[in-house]
Amino acid sequence: MVIFQNNIKRLLRDKYTFLMMFVIPIIFISFILFSVGGSRPISVSVIDKDNTELTKLFLEDMSKNCKLVDIKENEIQKKLIRGRTDYVILIEKGFSEAIIKGEDVRLKTYNIKETNSSMAAQIYADSFINAIKNIGKASNGNEASFYEGMAHYKDSSLGVEYTSLGKSNSKRAYTVTGIGYLLMFMMYLAVNSTSLVLQDKQLKTYGRVLAAPVSTKMYTLQNFLSGYLIVAVQVTLILLIMRYVFKADFGPALLSIYAFILIFAITAIALSAMINSFSKDSRQANSMSSLLIVPMCMLGGAFWPRWLMPDLLRKISSFVPVSWALDALEKLIYGRPFSSVLLEVAIVMLFALVFFLISANKKRVKNA
Amino acid sequence: MVVEIKNLVKRYNDFLAVDNVSLNIGEGEIYGLLGPNGAGKTTTINTLIGLIKADNGEINIHGRNINKYSDEVKREIGIVPQEIAIYDELTAMENVTFFARLYGLRDGLLKERVKEALDFTGLWDRRNDISRKFSGGMKRRLNIACSIAHHPKLIIMDEPTVGIDPQSRNHILESVRELNRKGSTIIYTSHYMEEVEELCNKIAIMDHGKVIADGTKDELKNMVSVEDRVEIELSAVNYTVVDNVKKVTGVKDCIADNGRLRVSSHKDSKNLSRIIDCIVNADLEIIAMNIEKPTLETVFLTLTGRTLRD
C-alpha cells in the first residue's frame, strides 16, 4: 500500500483538496441549513365519513403533528395542486367497524407524489393505522376491549415514538437539500483526488512507478482506495458537523444514511475513473467534471425537489445516479428502514459498475 | 550477459521507432547508447524496462525473459528516466523513500539506504526541502537518487545530464563510475559523444531506430579510420624536411601548408618519433602539434554523413 499512503500524503498536503473537502461544502451547507426559518407545519385534510370515536382519536392524533385543514371532497385536487394541503385522507363509512373486527382496511389518501411533507404525513397516518389494526386483531371484534387497548396505546411508549417521528419535517427537507449538496461535493472531491493518476502522467512518475515491481492493476486499485478514503473522511466529517454543529435533522437513522452515502461514494469514485479515462490532464478532468456533475445534480434533485421538474426531465433523471441516491436518502431521512432502499443501493452500484467498465474499456482502447 | 536484446522492433503506427535492434550487455560494463534526437534510445530503454510492449523481439535480463518474470526483473533494475520523474510536492527524502519502498525496502534498511542515496547524490543537506524548489541539476540528481536506493544490479540512465552545468555533469559522471565500481552494470544513454567516449567501455550507436555500429571505443574508431594524421606547426618550412618526412616508413603523404606540415600515415604505423627526428635534424622548431584521432563524432559522421548534433 505504498502508493496508497503516498497518495494520501500528497492529497492532504494539497490546499485545493482541503478546500474542496471541507471548506466549500461547509459554507454551502451551512447556508442551506441556516435558511431553515420557522418551519411550516404539514397540512393534512381529513374527510371523515365514518365519524366514530376511533376516527376522532385519529384526528386528534394527527393534529398533534399536522395542521388540519378543512376540505370538501370535490376540492381535493384543487387544494392539493395549490399547496393548500399536503395530504388528504378519506375515511370511508364502516372503517372503524372493520378495524375493530380486525379486518385489513386501508385509508384512501391523496397527495402529490414525492413531496416531503406528504411523505411525513403518510408515515404518521400509517403508524397510527398499523397500531390500531393490531389492537383490533387483539380485541377480536370486541368494541369495549378495543377502546381499552386504544387508551393504553395512547399512553404507551409506542405512541411517544410515533409522535417524535418527525417534529420538524420541513427541517428535514433542508437536510435533504444539504445532503444533495454533499453528494455534489463528494463527486467533485472524488474526481480531484483520483485524478492523481493524471498528475502522475504529467509528472512522469506514472511510468517511473510502473518501472518498479508494481502492476497497473495495483496502481489503479490503490489510486481508487486513496480517493475513496478521502471522500469517506469528507462524508464523515461533514455529516458530523451537519448533525452536531448545525443540528440538522437526519431523522431516526443517521447510521443508515451514513452507510448509504458511503455506498454512493463508490459510485462517485467510479464516475471519476470514467472522467479520468477520458481526460488528458487533471485540468481537463476538472472541467469535464464540472460539465457532468452540476447537470447531474440538477437532474437528480440535489438543488430542488425532482417533482418540481417537468415530466420529461424527470424521466431523464432516472439515468442519473444522484436521483436514486437522493430518493433513498430522502426515504431514510423520513424514517423508512434501510431495507426499503435496497433497490436504490443496487441501482447505484450498477451505475458504479457501468462507469468502471466504461473507463476500463476506454483505457484498453487507448493502450491498444 | 546482463542484458540480451534480440531483434527488437517497435512501431508507432506506421513509424518504425526501433528497427530490429540486437544488443548484448555484459556484467560490469558501462554501456553507452549513443544517438541523435529521435534515434530510438528512449524507446529501446522503455521496452527494456517493460513500460512499452515491443512489436517483435525478445529481451532477457540476467537470463530471464522480461515478460515472464516482470516483477523479478524490475526489482533488479534502477531506472533514471530521461524526463525527471519525481513528486515535486514532496521533499527529496520523501521521494527517495517512496521509490525505495516500491522496491520492498522497509524500516532500518530503508532509512540507511535513503541516507546513502541522498549522500551519494549530494542532497542529504537538502533532504527536507520540497523538490519543486530544486534547481534543474538538483532535480536530476534526485532523479538518480530515487533509482539507486535499492542497490540495483543494473542501472539504466537515460540522458541523466541533459540541461545541466558542467560541474553538476562531472558530479554525475563521477557518480556513474562510482556505481559501476560498486558492482552495478550500467546502460548510459546520451547524445553527447564526449560523455560517452569518456565514460563507457562499450558503445552502440543508434540512428533512425537502428544500431549502426557497436563494440568497444577502439573497435568503433578502427571501423572508420584508415590513416593516422598529424599536423605540426613549425618555425619555418623547407622542402628538404618535407622530402625527408615522406621517406619515413608508413608515411603516405606530407604536405607543407602555411607554416604547417600535414602528415598522413598508414594506420598504426607508430612512426611519430621518426617524423619528429627528421624535423629536429633539419634544425626546425616545433611550435605546436596536433594528432588527429578519430572521435565517435567522426565515426557517426562517417557512417551517416551527418553530425550527431544536427
Ligand SMILES: Nc1ncnc2c1ncn2[C@@H]1O[C@H](COP(=O)(O)OP(=O)(O)OP(=O)(O)O)[C@@H](O)[C@H]1O
Ligand atoms: N508515444 C509515441 N508516439 C509516436 N511516436 C513516438 C512516441 N514516442 C517516441 N516516438 C518517436 O519515436 C522516435 C524515437 O524516439 P525516442 O524517444 O526513442 O528517441 P531518443 O533516441 O530517445 O531521442 P532523444 O535523444 O530526443 O531522447 C522519435 O522519432 C519519436 O518521435
Ligand SMILES: [Mg+2]
Ligand atoms: Mg530519449
